[in-house]
Amino acid sequence: MLHAASGGTFHLFLNILAVEGLEMNDRYPFVNIPLPYEYDALEPFIDEKTMRLHHDAHLQSYIDNLNKELEARPALQGLTLKQLIRKMPGGAETPLSRNAGGVYNHRFYFDGLSPFALMRPNGELTKAIDRDFKGFNLFKEELTAAAMSVFGSGYAWLAASGRGRLQIVTTENQMTPLTRGLCPILNIDVWEHAYYLKHYNKRAGYIRDWFKVVNWPEANIRYLSCTNHL
Numbered sequence: 001m002l003h004a005a006s007g008g009t010f011h012l013f014l015n016i017l018a019v020e021g022l023e024m025n026d027r028y029p030f031v032n033i034p035l036p037y038e039y040d041a042l043e044p045f046i047d048e049k050t051m052r053l054h055h056d057a058h059l060q061s062y063i064d065n066l067n068k069e070l071e072a073r074p075a076l077q078g079l080t081l082k083q084l085i086r087k088m089p090g091g092a093e094t095p096l097s098r099n100a101g102g103v104y105n106h107r108f109y110f111d112g113l114s115p116f117a118l119m120r121p122n123g124e125l126t127k128a129i130d131r132d133f134k135g136f137n138l139f140k141e142e143l144t145a146a147a148m149s150v151f152g153s154g155y156a157w158l159a160a161s162g163r164g165r166l167q168i169v170t171t172e173n174q175m176t177p178l179t180r181g182l183c184p185i186l187n188i189d190v191w192e193h194a195y196y197l198k199h200y201n202k203r204a205g206y207i208r209d210w211f212k213v214v215n216w217p218e219a220n221i222r223y224l225s226c227t228n229h230l
């Protein structure tokens with residue numbers, strides 16, 4: 001029964017549907033989906049100013065530039081973001097691959113963070129981390145070392161192979177593990193714009209803080225989807 005109180009709830013429901021509609025925005029024209037949390041929600045680990053610039057300026061540029069690239073290529077306009085990335089010749093960086101990767105990598109990064117973070121993985125992902133890294137602590141060390149090892153701009157990733165084995169890889173600039181046949185589970189953006197305003201040149205401090213806001217339930221869902229457990 002619809003009454004005054006549930007009218008508001010219904011309106012909220014419609015708003016959620018509208019946001020979910022945007023989440024399915026994986027084809028041209030691309031729009032900048034709002035963050036799934038407030039800009040200051042990850043404080044004090046990732047600061048509000050960094051989040052505002054990262055989402056509203058950096059990601060927005062990738063979205064605008066990807067739309068410009070696709071405007072001139074009607075044949076590619078029906079492809080999803082993942083299809084656009086996978087279509088790129090292996091390893092080759094082009095304006096199209098850089099911008100498609102920039103949109104994919106940033107959406108994946110922001111959705112992989114949460115203000116309600118658990119300190120450790122949950123579900124099937126816990127078992128897989130224990131199996132493939134001999135426990136969470138060694139996994140954390142290995143991902144930290146990989147993120148520290150990126151020279152210049154790029155990402156460190158937790159990804160699953162076709163057989164569901166976990167591995168840690170790094171990518172340069174806005175490349176993704178998708179073109180290597182891997183299924184991404186988490187990424188840590190180590191471009192300086194991701195941390196410089198708060199952590200200055202101290203990437204290690206940013207990585208420690210990133211671990212405090214990882215959305216492990218989302219990572220577990222991604223892992224399950226990578227291994228077709230869903």
Ligand code: MN
Pocket residue numbers: 054058106189191193194
């Ligand atoms: Mn970034």
